[in-house]
Amino acid sequence: MTGPGDTKHRDAWDELVAAGQTRPPDASVVRDAMTAVRGAAAQERRSDESVSTGRRRPWAPRWAIAAAAGGAVVVSVVAWTLLAPSGPDRPVGPLVQGPGNTSTAGSPGTANPSVTSTQSPGETDVQGVGPLAGSDMASCAFDYNAETLADRGFAFDGVIIAVGPEGGSGYPLQDRIVTFSVTHWYKGGSGDEVSLDMWGPGVGAAGTDSEYGAAYSIGTRLLVSGEPRWGGAPLDDAVAWPCGFTRYYDEATAAFWAAVFE
Amino acid sequence: MNDDELLARSIVDPSAFEPLVEGHSTALHAYLARRVGPDADDLLGEVWLAAFKSRASFDARRGGARAWLFGVARHVLLAQLRRPRAAEWQGGIQCDGIDDGWDRVDERLMADAAGPALREALASLAPGDREVLLLVAWEQLTPTEAAAILDIPAGTARSRLHRAREQLRVRLNVAGSVPSHASDTRSS
Numbered sequence: 093m094t095g096p097g098d099t100k101h102r103d104a105w106d107e108l109v110a111a112g113q114t115r116p117p118d119a120s121v122v123r124d125a126m127t128a129v130r131g132a133a134a135q136e137r138r139s140d141e142s143v144s145t146g147r148r149r150p151w152a153p154r155w156a157i158a159a160a161a162g163g164a165v166v167v168s169v170v171a172w173t174l175l176a177p178s179g180p181d182r183p184v185g186p187l188v189q190g191p192g193n194t195s196t197a198g199s200p201g202t203a204n205p206s207v208t209s210t211q212s213p214g215e216t217d218v219q220g221v222g223p224l225a226g227s228d229m230a231s232c233a234f235d236y237n238a239e240t241l242a243d244r245g246f247a248f249d250g251v252i253i254a255v256g257p258e259g260g261s262g263y264p265l266q267d268r269i270v271t272f273s274v275t276h277w278y279k280g281g282s283g284d285e286v287s288l289d290m291w292g293p294g295v296g297a298a299g300t301d302s303e304y305g306a307a308y309s310i311g312t313r314l315l316v317s318g319e320p321r322w323g324g325a326p327l328d329d330a331v332a333w334p335c336g337f338t339r340y341y342d343e344a345t346a347a348f349w350a351a352v353f354e
Numbered sequence: 355m356n357d358d359e360l361l362a363r364s365i366v367d368p369s370a371f372e373p374l375v376e377g378h379s380t381a382l383h384a385y386l387a388r389r390v391g392p393d394a395d396d397l398l399g400e401v402w403l404a405a406f407k408s409r410a411s412f413d414a415r416r417g418g419a420r421a422w423l424f425g426v427a428r429h430v431l432l433a434q435l436r437r438p439r440a441a442e443w444q445g446g447i448q449c450d451g452i453d454d455g456w457d458r459v460d461e462r463l464m465a466d467a468a469g470p471a472l473r474e475a476l477a478s479l480a481p482g483d484r485e486v487l488l489l490v491a492w493e494q495l496t497p498t499e500a501a502a503i504l505d506i507p508a509g510t511a512r513s514r515l516h517r518a519r520e521q522l523r524v525r526l527n528v529a530g531s532v533p534s535h536a537s538d539t540r541s542s
Contacts, residue, residue, distance in 0.1 A: 104526050105491070107472055111463050112492035117383040117398060125399040126375050129406050133368035321505070322422075322429035323408030329429070329505060331411070 223336040224307065224314060236336030242352050244337060245326035246280025247317035248272070249346055252310050256287070270308075270332070272316065276346075278353035279317075280326030288318065288330035290338070313341035315349055357419035361412050371409065375402055378420065382427050385493055389431060389455050391462055397434060401427045417502030424493060425503040431455070456481065475525035479518050486511050487518035 223236070241247070250272030271287040290308075308314065317337045321329040332338045339345055355363070355370075357377070363370035382401055386394035405426045412422050435455050456477070463473050476484060482504075489500040501511035 104472075104522070107469060108476075108487075108491050108522070111469075111472060112384075112388050112488070114384045114387040116380050117387075117395065121383065121395045121398055122375070122379040125379060125402045126372065128399045129368075129371060129375055129402050132403055132406050133371070136368060319408070319411045321411060321413070322426045323404040323411065324429050324433060331413075 222339060224334070224338045224340060238348075238352050241317060241337065241349070244279070244317040244333065245319045246330060247278035247315070247349060247353060248274050248281060248286065249276040249278070249313070249315050249341060249349070250274040250286070251313045252308055253285070254287075255308075255310065272314070275313075278349050286327065286330070288316075288327070288332055289321070290316075290332040291334060315339045315341055315345060358412075358414055361409055361419050361422075364406075364409055368406075371406055374405075374419070374423070378423055381420075381493065382423060385424060385427055386431060388462065388488075388492055389459055390434065391458065393434070397427075397430055400434075401430045404430055417499055421495065421499040421502040424489070424495065424499070425505075428503055456484070471526055475522050478525060479521055483514045483518040483521070486514040487522070490515055 252270055253273045254271035256269035256271065268290055269287055270290040271285060274281070274284055274286055315338065316332050318331050318333040320326055321331050357374060360370050360374055364374075379398060379402075383394050383398050386397045386401070390397065401423075405423055408426065412419065417425075460473055460477060463476075476488075479487065485504065486497065486500050489495045489503065490497060495503070497511045497515050498508045500515075501508040504511065506514075
């Protein structure tokens with residue numbers, strides 16, 4: 093390291109920093125941005141109010157409610173705080189719109205996926221039932237139901253053909269870039285293949301190799317939905333959502349997804 | 355309530371988003387202005403709209419709210435550079451098939467009478483290295499935050515930063531190393 097008295101170094105860095113100086117935005121620019129946000133918020137409220145007309149079912153993320161109540165919530169989008177793993181629900185068949193925020197098909201907490209293999213993508217196919225194993229190791233922002241599913245930016249039915257390197261920067265869950273051969277697009281894309289970030293392959297509920305990993309391998313067929321990480325086009329920096337939004341393929345669930353996205 | 359908590363709360367209470375606009379507009383505008391000049395005024399609103407609409411996609415595992423907001427800004431900026439109007443910026447350095455708008459930045463540096471040696475040194479850097487360097491030097495982000503924005507491993511960001519600094523040092527023919535504020539010591 094160069095000492096603080098190294099004026100040559102300080103000058104070089106200072107010149108670089110100084111070269112980036114800009115004037116602060118005019119107050120009207122920030123005011124316009126605020127107005128735009130308030131307009132979007134108002135539009136959102138109007139949309140929510142349509143709930144009372146029956147056009148839209150209300151929902152509120154658990155973690156957001158907790159935050160609104162002043163709880164110390166560690167935010168995350170799909171907001172997995174990894175605090176309280178819950179048992180995988182078993183969503184076979186169409187979802188039933190029940191009261192409250194949660195809507196699942198079948199009985200929650202019934203079946204673990206029929207994992208036939210653990211780690212090592214490419215060695216043995218992994219195929220289960222219901223939410224992708226391991227992806228339930230989180231407290232989720234949104235419950236999986238017809239409405240929240242329909243809101244996702246992209247959704248498809250596909251088979252994993254490659255599990256790439258880590259897609260993130262040392263994240264706790266070690267995302268991977270996973271490539272799918274797409275059988276059918278429900279929303280947000282086209283083409284035969286797609287690559288996106290997904291939490292790393294592990295053993296999910298049944299295994300031992302990865303505490304938080306999900307159970308999949310090359311050959312696993314999944315129903316995948318998610319969002320672009322930064323907004324924008326559906327597949328821009330796409331991230332598969334856990335918490336039931338990515339599930340093992342079965343015909344009944346596929347039919348349900350088809351109905352949701354019709 | 356910190357920024358992460360404000361983002362969380364804004365899901366059910368959109369007004370909680372407003373302090374973020376107030377608190378980060380200057381930094382985001384500066385980021386945009388350094389890259390597209392006066393167009394930053396228009397882009398800032400786009401950034402905030404995109405951030406508001408995609409706030410449910412914020413993932414604290416991938417870095418804090420500040421890094422996420424810069425990621426949204428970068429996404430909006432790249433979209434802007436892809437637009438037909440960006441044809442006037444042809445000649446910008448290609449980064450993964452995308453014009454990174456470096457020519458525009460260089461023009462601004464020239465207008466601000468930045469030293470030619472510095473401009474040449476910056477222009478000589480690989481786009482990926484330069485982007486990390488400038489996120490750290492100009493936006494006062496940590497290498498880890500820059501990594502989150504660029505969706506690269508933190509180690510890669512640090513090595514890019516190190517390489518960029520070394521090349522700058524050689525080009526500018528001065529001895530030096532990254533100053534303390536460019537390290538990862540700042541809490542995010």
